């Protein structure tokens with residue numbers, strides 16, 4: 001029997017329903033069949049609004065250093081934001097992405113159960129720059145306050161995110177070629193930008209992405225490349241979602257597009273993401289901390305379970321990932337034990353039990 | 360009989376189908392019943408990519424000065440963008456908005472014929488600042504090029520756009536109170552921002568808008584105010600579009616949201632906009648120059664006809680505007696003469712004829 005690989009996974013539940021779904025993510029990893037040769041160790045870590053209220057820091061140094069030195073990957077739940085700006089508080093997930101150089105945010109959006117339109121796309125969002133550099137200042141002028149923020153786009157970050165998008169397009173094509181049914185004929189990467197207004201910043205993103213995707217590695221494998229201006233991209237996302245395979249975008253457009261795409265599949269509670277860097281990945285459900293349903297035990301765990309699978313994919317454990325995806329898809333296809341966001345009445349626990357059974 | 364008011368209207372067809380729809384806008388204004396007491400004079404003006412190719416300038420000084428000194432309003436068609444950055448070229452409509460201080464971009468999105476969900480909202484987009492100040496620079500660094508753009512948000516612009524949103528909410532409420540059927544119970548303004556990341560810029564937009572909308576004029580009339588983070592706004596736009604009445608947003612989010620909202624009503628060919636300043640308005644269909652159908656005579660003129668009506672509204676000619684809306688709605692409700700974007704086979708000319716007949 002092959003030696004078992006041990007993966008050390010940081011668990012950062014955060015706030016609200018983060019605390020209800022991250023334990024579900026842990027359980028599915030623990031329940032993976034031994035035949036996969038995987039062992040998990042879990043390390044509980046803190047971050048979020050509650051942590052800030054208790055300690056004055058939203059992202060403790062220890063969380064960052066443990067992730068950096070002791071972990072192979074992590075699961076992040078969700079964090080609440082204060083309802084108005086609080087001095088010293090800023091989003092820990094945005095900070096984590098930068099501190100660990102998790103330069104890609106990957107969000108697959110796919111319909112399983114029959115939807116008006118079948119959708120199978122991945123949004124690949126640049127995760128470290130754009131307006132998320134958070135360099136802001138405020139002036140007083142005779143006409144009142146004026147605030148400015150920097151939108152920064154670099155050739156380096158644009159090139160690596162476009163390359164990641166190309167790799168994902170290739171990987172998806174390989175899975176299709178292996179016989180998986182698909183709505184797509186060939187691999188396609190759509191570059192999203194607003195270079196008709198931002199000719200330098202988005203212009204740089206666009207030309208750099210074009211260049212990266214023109215590499216023989218992608219070209220020879222038939223990866224088609226097209227562009228959409230971001231406003232038109234949102235329009236098309238809703239009119240012809242079936243047309244898109246891999247969408248690559250700067251940070252802010254990627255943030256907006258992935259929520260838009262999530263709306264197409266019925267619930268944010270279904271949509272996973274992974275924050276990916278060199279040899280490290282943090283799985284993160286796309287939903288927020290959902291204070292309205294927190295503590296009721298009815299949060300949909302599927303976004304987190306899929307995020308755990310997505311994390312495994314980027315840690316090169318594709319077989320284990322596939323097991324989780326299949327178990328989740330089977331639960332959805334049967335459609336008997338669904339959480340309230342999907343029109344069902346099942347609790348988080350019932351959904352988790354049903355999916356574990358199918359592993 | 361009352362003296363006739365003469366309105367001088369600049370016509371800027373621009374490129375592509377702009378040249379096919381702006382003449383339709385002119386014809387509907389000319390065809391308004393004499394009983395309304397309105398007379399129109401039209402002035403042909405140039406701008407766009409073709410103008411740039413002929414003269415080296417996308418927005419001739421003459422166009423700006425004639426609009427400023429000789430016109431009460433204008434209709435703008437659409438302009439093509441070059442496929443990659445061209446030195447000296449930049450979007451004439453973005454420049455016009457700034458030069459004439461047309462600080463609001465107003466985009467009503469409404470279903471007429473039965474849609475899966477009835478929608479009746481207006482997006483009020485700030486039109487002069489945000490990333491549209493187009494202050495960009497590019498550096499060379501050891502790791503390649505880095506480009507930066509300024510996102511600027513001022514208290515002054517945020518306050519006046521929020522006030523405009525409040526006024527529009529009041530006006531819509533007045534029309535409802537007069538007995539017009541509506542899906543909304545009361546006036547609601549939704550402020551869209553991303554202050555969880557951009558605490559200073561979007562934070563300023565948010566707090567200023569809240570303040571402006573807390574004025575007794577709005578509060579006493581029952582205008583409710585709520586907020587949505589932009590990514591969540593796009594999600595909600597697609598999940599519960601019926602919930603929104605007036606949405607106010609900084610320039611870029613407004614651009615993206617209005618294309619998203621347009622997708623909900625079936626075609627960009629239906630959606631009008633007006634660029635509005637003090638006592639001046641430019642009607643502008645939301646669609647682009649559509650090079651793929653240009654010259655075929657099949658462009659949908661409705662977005663332009665509605666934009667002409669919207670322009671009239673902001674020139675205080677609400678009765679004339681209502682006539683145009685009714686004629687357009689009657690054409691859509693009957694559904695016999697529809698252009699191809701709506702699944703019909705009618706030409707631009709046939710649609711225009713049908714609507715003129717109903718005036």
Ligand SMILES: CC(C)[C@H](C(=O)O)[C@@H](O)C(=O)O
Pocket residue numbers: 091093094255555556590
């Ligand atoms: C919570 C927020 C800062 C975050 C973001 O904007 O990246 C969220 O919307 C996301 O997409 O993970």
Ligand SMILES: CC(C)[C@H](C(=O)O)[C@@H](O)C(=O)O
Pocket residue numbers: 196197231450452453614
């Ligand atoms: C053409 C483009 C510059 C413009 C904009 O971004 O404002 C368009 O999308 C619009 O909405 O009028």
